[in-house]
Amino acid sequence: MLAYALRRLLLAMPLLLGITFVSFAVIHLAPGDPVELQTGDMSMQQSAQAYQELRKLYGLDQPLHVQYWNWLTRIVRLDFGRSFAPDGRPVLNKIAERLPITLMLNLVEMIIILVLAVPIGILSATRQYSLFDKVTTVFVFVGFATPDFWLALLLMILFGVQLDWLPVSGLRSLNWEYLSFWGRQWDFLSHLALPILVATFGGLAGFSRYMRQSMLEAIRQDYIQSARAKGLAERVVIGKHALRNAMLPIVTVLGLSLPGLIGGSVIVESIFAIPGMGQLMVQSVFQRDYPVIMGNLVIVSVLTLLANLAADLSYGLVDPRIRLAGRRGRR
Amino acid sequence: MRGLWQAFAKNRLAVIGGLVVAALAVLAVLAPVLAPWDPHRPDVRKILEPPSARHLLGTDQLGRDVLSRMLYGARVSLAVGFVSVGIAAAIGIMLGSMAGYNGGFVDATVMRLVDLMLVFPRFFLLLAVLAFLSPSIWTIMVVIGLTGWMGVTRLVRAEFLSLKEREFVLWSQSVGATGFRVIWRHILPNAMAPVLVAMTLGIPAAILTESGLSFLGLGVQPPFATWGNILNEGKDTIEIAWWLSVYPGVAILVTVLSYNLMGEGIRDALDPRLRRGAGRFVARGR
Numbered sequence A: 001m002l003a004y005a006l007r008r009l010l011l012a013m014p015l016l017l018g019i020t021f022v023s024f025a026v027i028h029l030a031p032g033d034p035v036e037l038q039t040g041d042m043s044m045q046q047s048a049q050a051y052q053e054l055r056k057l058y059g060l061d062q063p064l065h066v067q068y069w070n071w072l073t074r075i076v077r078l079d080f081g082r083s084f085a086p087d088g089r090p091v092l093n094k095i096a097e098r099l100p101i102t103l104m105l106n107l108v109e110m111i112i113i114l115v116l117a118v119p120i121g122i123l124s125a126t127r128q129y130s131l132f133d134k135v136t137t138v139f140v141f142v143g144f145a146t147p148d149f150w151l152a153l154l155l156m157i158l159f160g161v162q163l164d165w166l167p168v169s170g171l172r173s174l175n176w177e178y179l180s181f182w183g184r185q186w187d188f189l190s191h192l193a194l195p196i197l198v199a200t201f202g203g204l205a206g207f208s209r210y211m212r213q214s215m216l217e218a219i220r221q222d223y224i225q226s227a228r229a230k231g232l233a234e235r236v237v238i239g240k241h242a243l244r245n246a247m248l249p250i251v252t253v254l255g256l257s258l259p260g261l262i263g264g265s266v267i268v269e270s271i272f273a274i275p276g277m278g279q280l281m282v283q284s285v286f287q288r289d290y291p292v293i294m295g296n297l298v299i300v301s302v303l304t305l306l307a308n309l310a311a312d313l314s315y316g317l318v319d320p321r322i323r324l325a326g327r328r329g330r331r
Numbered sequence B: 001m002r003g004l005w006q007a008f009a010k011n012r013l014a015v016i017g018g019l020v021v022a023a024l025a026v027l028a029v030l031a032p033v034l035a036p037w038d039p040h041r042p043d044v045r046k047i048l049e050p051p052s053a054r055h056l057l058g059t060d061q062l063g064r065d066v067l068s069r070m071l072y073g074a075r076v077s078l079a080v081g082f083v084s085v086g087i088a089a090a091i092g093i094m095l096g097s098m099a100g101y102n103g104g105f106v107d108a109t110v111m112r113l114v115d116l117m118l119v120f121p122r123f124f125l126l127l128a129v130l131a132f133l134s135p136s137i138w139t140i141m142v143v144i145g146l147t148g149w150m151g152v153t154r155l156v157r158a159e160f161l162s163l164k165e166r167e168f169v170l171w172s173q174s175v176g177a178t179g180f181r182v183i184w185r186h187i188l189p190n191a192m193a194p195v196l197v198a199m200t201l202g203i204p205a206a207i208l209t210e211s212g213l214s215f216l217g218l219g220v221q222p223p224f225a226t227w228g229n230i231l232n233e234g235k236d237t238i239e240i241a242w243w244l245s246v247y248p249g250v251a252i253l254v255t256v257l258s259y260n261l262m263g264e265g266i267r268d269a270l271d272p273r274l275r276r277g278a279g280r281f282v283a284r285g286r
Helices: A002-027 A034-038 A044-058 A064-076 A091-126 A131-145 A148-162 A181-219 A222-229 A234-271 A277-286 A290-318 A320-330 B002-010 B012-029 B066-102 B104-119 B122-132 B137-146 B150-163 B167-174 B179-216 B227-237 B242-270
Strands: none
Touching: A002 A064, A002 A290, A002 B104, A002 B122, A091 A131, A091 A181, A091 A234, A091 A277, A091 A290, A131 A181, A131 B242, A148 A181, A148 A234, A148 B179, A148 B227, A148 B242, A181 A234, A222 A234, A234 A277, A234 A290, A234 B104, A234 B122, A234 B179, A277 A290, A277 B122, A290 B104, A290 B122, B002 B012, B002 B242, B012 B066, B012 B242, B066 B104, B066 B137, B066 B150, B066 B179, B066 B227, B066 B242, B104 B150, B122 B137, B122 B179, B137 B179, B150 B179, B167 B179, B179 B227, B179 B242, B227 B242
């Protein structure tokens, strides 16, 4: 297992470097000088200041490889410079106070998706073409096609405006200070309800579809036949023999869909005014706060890479074939 | 070909999806003829009128006809879908065939590049790029295309890996055909089927991405109407003008749903093993 973990870790290294390289390339996307072009709508003084700041930060007057090296040595120390916003705070601080919110939301979403999608997938696979299967199939297709921002708007109209059951923005009510301990918990949860519902909707469709597919393949295998033949209860055949094998691809899909889930925070956080990384990203794009944008991009991608790595490792943990395959190949 | 068509025609949902897709294309092309009002002309006397016989889907906060704006929006959505998927497919086919045909170092490099691009949460990458460029229909198309070629690359590579060992390829290599000719004339035509399916399913994904960006106000800019930016403008008046927030969303939903149904139908028809089968899961936009 240790060898497997090390190998995965080594494979992740070039990707880490690649993330910094692509992000660096993004700065140079703008035709001509990346700074001059986009500061047009600021005042003269502001724009001149921002220009100097960017020049200094990225060393734009130096040759490309020197620029890249400077940028790399800086972000290795997590120094993303200072925000262009009037507060001028270090980018890292701005990101650090928003990161936990986005992480928490994504973690909760993922848990909810898995907890619901696995049983849904099992049920529709074992009862293929039943009414339940058909209903979930319709749900899957509609779930795929529903834009999450639109779903958010509809839910806001329904629960926020018409019924007035749930708050539609932020994480706390205005009177949060005056609430009791349990009142605060309830307030927090009620603020989270709609964003989490929206964020899990599309993912739930994808995962339950995938779980169904994976389960269908598993129950067609010979070892399921033999498990039945030796007289095991159907509950054990499905719940143990089939499920274990069907879960394996799900771990891979989980890793692959992480960037999608995290990317979804952009929309959900900006609609529901949740102060996370996604909202910060949108705000800084509007304000052309380049240091924050670049810091955000690098940090989010590195975190996704780490999460992918974790998914890979857990895959090796549950499936001995994966963990041993490379070793045999090398020899 | 005939068998294919029959297999596709048997799938009722896929046929309905195909018909809706065709109808949408016609509506988009004929938008200037069909639109009852000028989509860009404001009218202060008719601000936020609910749906009526004169304005079937109501008017927006500037008094513009929503139906006309949505018809013009269909053009943008479809154009963005087609062009960005075209760009993604061109890149994917090029890189995928290079990787699959050559193998070795080229293959390893291309695949690492794919892995790298897949690590970026797409919306964050898109926003970072758009912050440096001024958003317009063209930049949106290019940017969505440039961040969406990884799936096609993997598909093409996988096809090439299995096809390049086949007799007809070995034969043409042994009679001295150049690598480019073998790829272009012999392998690629045989590898196109899954690519076409991926492209069909890529269009709705691109439409979702574009509408998401436009909804955030960072996609196609007003006065150009797109479904996404009508929703963006409508969200401020959501409490008094529901029609601005409902109809464009329905349009997106129906379009994406139809493309997905059609795409899955084509795939099932192409792949007899999957026929009547469960289908794989469709990649979402971001």
